[in-house]
Amino acid sequence: MGTSSEETIEESELRENAPCLLSKRWLLAYISSISFIFVYAVRTDISVAIVCMVIDNNTASSANVSDPMCVPNANVSRGYDRAEFTWNKGEQSGILSAFYYGYIFAQIPAGWLAGRFGGKYVLGIGWTIGAIATMLTPVGARESIYIVYALRVLIGFFTGVSYPAMQSMWGKWAPPMERSKLLSLTFSGAFVGNILTFIISGYLCAEGFDNGWGSIFYVVGAANLLWMIVWFVFVADSPSAHSSITDEERDYIVKSIGDSTKPVTSTPWREIATSRPLYVCVLSHVCFNWLLYTIMAEVPSFLKEVLLYDVKSNGLLSSAPFMAMSVTSLGGGQIADFLRRHYLSTKVTRRGAQALAFLGASGCLLGTGFVSCSNRYVGVVLLCVAVGFMGLCNSGFMVNVVDFAPRYAGILFGISNLFATVPGMTAPLAVGALTPNNTQGEWRTVFYICAGFGLVGAFIFTFFSEFEVQPWARENVKVDIDVLDMDGKPKVENGDASSGVHNEGFTENGKIESP
Incomplete structure (x- = not known):
C-alpha cells in the first residue's frame, strides 16, 4: 500500500501493524x-x-x-x-x-x-x-x-x-x-x-x-x-486511558496525533x-x-x-x-x-x-x-x-x-x-x-x-x-535539556517530554522540528 504525502513512512508502518476493524x-x-x-x-x-x-x-x-x-388515500386519517x-x-x-x-x-x-x-x-x-x-x-x-x-x-x-x-x-x-x-x-x-x-x-x-x-x-x-x-x-x-488497548494501537494513535493523556487546561480564545x-x-x-x-x-x-x-x-x-x-x-x-x-x-x-x-x-x-x-x-x-x-x-x-x-x-x-x-x-x-x-x-x-x-x-x-x-x-511541550542527540537536538518520545525547556517548533502531529 502506498502512502500519501501527508502520511510519514513511520506512520504508515504503524498503521499497517496496528489492529483495525477489531481495534x-x-x-x-x-x-x-x-x-x-x-x-x-x-x-x-x-x-x-x-x-x-x-x-x-x-x-x-x-x-x-x-x-x-x-x-386522497382512503386511510389518510387512520392513526x-x-x-x-x-x-x-x-x-x-x-x-x-x-x-x-x-x-x-x-x-x-x-x-x-x-x-x-x-x-x-x-x-x-x-x-x-x-x-x-x-x-x-x-x-x-x-x-x-x-x-x-x-x-x-x-x-x-x-x-x-x-x-x-x-x-x-x-x-x-x-x-x-x-x-x-x-x-x-x-x-x-x-x-x-x-x-x-x-x-x-x-x-x-x-x-x-x-x-x-x-x-x-x-x-x-x-x-x-x-x-x-x-x-x-x-x-x-x-487511548492512554483505555485498560485493554494493545501497545501497537496506542503507539500508532499517539505517534499520529500526540499523547492525549493531558487535558486541555488553556484555550487560545483570541486566536x-x-x-x-x-x-x-x-x-x-x-x-x-x-x-x-x-x-x-x-x-x-x-x-x-x-x-x-x-x-x-x-x-x-x-x-x-x-x-x-x-x-x-x-x-x-x-x-x-x-x-x-x-x-x-x-x-x-x-x-x-x-x-x-x-x-x-x-x-x-x-x-x-x-x-x-x-x-x-x-x-x-x-x-x-x-x-x-x-x-x-x-x-x-x-x-x-x-x-x-x-x-x-x-x-x-x-x-x-x-x-x-x-x-x-x-x-x-x-x-x-x-x-x-x-x-x-x-x-x-x-x-x-x-x-x-x-x-x-x-x-x-x-x-x-x-x-x-x-x-x-499545535501542542507546546517541554523538553528535557539533558536528553540530547549527537547534533544537540532534543530527543522526544511520542512527541512529548516531561520537563525542561519550552520548545515552540512543532509540526501538526506534535513532533519537534529543529529551530
Missing part, C-alpha cells in the same frame, strides 16, 4: 454510532408524534383535493384519530423549535468540559438526562403545553453535548488518515436514528399503547437508558476568535443545518399535508431519505480516506465532497417543490437523493475542525454548532409562517430557500476552507 478506536466508533441512533431518536421523535397528537380537521388541503389527478390536543400551527412550530433553545446553550460548555474532563461522562450523563425527560413528555403534555416546551428545552440542552464532546474524543482517538471513516461511521448513527425513529414512531402512532403517540416517548426513552449501560462500561476518554478556517466551518454548518433541520422537522408534515400519506406510510417514507444519507455517509468516509491516502490531498477531497453535497441536495430540493400528490413517489425519490447527497458532508466540513485544530476540536465544533443551531430555532417557525394553507406553492417557497442556503454553503467552503493545522492549535 479499540473502531470499537469506539461502533458504540458511539449506536449511541447517536438513540440520541437522535430522542431528538426527532416529536416530529412524527406531533402529527398524531394534534387534532386536525383539515388533513388534506382544499388545493390538493381539487387536483383531478390527486386521489390521526387518537389525537388529544388542539395546538395551533404556531404552537406546533414552537414545540418543534424549543429543542434548539436548549441545544444552543450546550455547545461551548460541552466542548470545554470534554476537553478538560473527558467526553465519556459529559456524553453519558447528558444522554441519560435527555432520555428521562423524553419519558416524562406524555405526562407533561396532558398537563400543559408549557411543560412540553420546558421538557424539549431540557432535552435539547442535555443531548446538545453530543457533537462537541464527541469531536473532542475523536481529537484524541482518530489518526489523521482514518478521520473521515471513523467520524462518518460515528455520525451516521444520527441518520439511522432518524430512520428507525420515523418508522417505529409511525407504527406506534397507529398501533401503540397510551393513544399511540404516548408510547413513542416511552419506548425511545427506555431504549436510550438501557444503552447507556454499554456506553459507561466499554468507552474510554483516550480562535480570529480564525478564518473556523468562520468557514461556521457558515458551512449554518447552511447545512438549515437544509437538514427543515427536512428533519417538516418532512412528516409535507408528506401528510401535500402528498396525503397515511400515518404508517408517513413514518416509513419520512425515514427513507435518511436511509440514503446513512449509505452515502459511510461510503463517502471510506472513499474520502482512500483518496486522501493514495491520490488526492485533504484539501481537494474535502472541498469536492462538500461541494457535491450542497449542490446535489439543492438541485433535488428545487425539484421537490414542483411535486404534488398526483406524482407523490417522485417527491419521495427526490427527497431521498437530496438527503443522500447531504451525507457527504461528514467527509467535508464536519471533520474539518479535526483537520486544522485536533487539540481544540470539541471547543471549535461547539462554537460552530452554537451558530448552526439558529436554523433549528428558526426553520420550523419559518416553515409554519410560509405554509399557512399547506399548498404545494407554499411548500415550493420552503424548498427554494433551502436550495439557496445550499448554494451559498457550496461557494463558501469550496473557495475559503483551510486544512493545515493552525499554529495556535
Whole structure:
C-alpha cells in the first residue's frame, strides 16, 4: 500500500501493524454510532408524534383535493384519530423549535468540559438526562403545553453535548488518515436514528399503547437508558486511558496525533476568535443545518399535508431519505480516506465532497417543490437523493475542525454548532409562517430557500476552507535539556517530554522540528 504525502513512512508502518476493524478506536466508533441512533431518536421523535397528537380537521388541503389527478388515500386519517390536543400551527412550530433553545446553550460548555474532563461522562450523563425527560413528555403534555416546551428545552440542552464532546474524543482517538471513516461511521448513527425513529414512531402512532403517540416517548426513552449501560462500561476518554488497548494501537494513535493523556487546561480564545478556517466551518454548518433541520422537522408534515400519506406510510417514507444519507455517509468516509491516502490531498477531497453535497441536495430540493400528490413517489425519490447527497458532508466540513485544530476540536465544533443551531430555532417557525394553507406553492417557497442556503454553503467552503493545522492549535511541550542527540537536538518520545525547556517548533502531529 502506498502512502500519501501527508502520511510519514513511520506512520504508515504503524498503521499497517496496528489492529483495525477489531481495534479499540473502531470499537469506539461502533458504540458511539449506536449511541447517536438513540440520541437522535430522542431528538426527532416529536416530529412524527406531533402529527398524531394534534387534532386536525383539515388533513388534506382544499388545493390538493381539487387536483383531478390527486386521489386522497382512503386511510389518510387512520392513526390521526387518537389525537388529544388542539395546538395551533404556531404552537406546533414552537414545540418543534424549543429543542434548539436548549441545544444552543450546550455547545461551548460541552466542548470545554470534554476537553478538560473527558467526553465519556459529559456524553453519558447528558444522554441519560435527555432520555428521562423524553419519558416524562406524555405526562407533561396532558398537563400543559408549557411543560412540553420546558421538557424539549431540557432535552435539547442535555443531548446538545453530543457533537462537541464527541469531536473532542475523536481529537484524541482518530489518526489523521482514518478521520473521515471513523467520524462518518460515528455520525451516521444520527441518520439511522432518524430512520428507525420515523418508522417505529409511525407504527406506534397507529398501533401503540397510551393513544399511540404516548408510547413513542416511552419506548425511545427506555431504549436510550438501557444503552447507556454499554456506553459507561466499554468507552474510554483516550487511548492512554483505555485498560485493554494493545501497545501497537496506542503507539500508532499517539505517534499520529500526540499523547492525549493531558487535558486541555488553556484555550487560545483570541486566536480562535480570529480564525478564518473556523468562520468557514461556521457558515458551512449554518447552511447545512438549515437544509437538514427543515427536512428533519417538516418532512412528516409535507408528506401528510401535500402528498396525503397515511400515518404508517408517513413514518416509513419520512425515514427513507435518511436511509440514503446513512449509505452515502459511510461510503463517502471510506472513499474520502482512500483518496486522501493514495491520490488526492485533504484539501481537494474535502472541498469536492462538500461541494457535491450542497449542490446535489439543492438541485433535488428545487425539484421537490414542483411535486404534488398526483406524482407523490417522485417527491419521495427526490427527497431521498437530496438527503443522500447531504451525507457527504461528514467527509467535508464536519471533520474539518479535526483537520486544522485536533487539540481544540470539541471547543471549535461547539462554537460552530452554537451558530448552526439558529436554523433549528428558526426553520420550523419559518416553515409554519410560509405554509399557512399547506399548498404545494407554499411548500415550493420552503424548498427554494433551502436550495439557496445550499448554494451559498457550496461557494463558501469550496473557495475559503483551510486544512493545515493552525499554529495556535499545535501542542507546546517541554523538553528535557539533558536528553540530547549527537547534533544537540532534543530527543522526544511520542512527541512529548516531561520537563525542561519550552520548545515552540512543532509540526501538526506534535513532533519537534529543529529551530
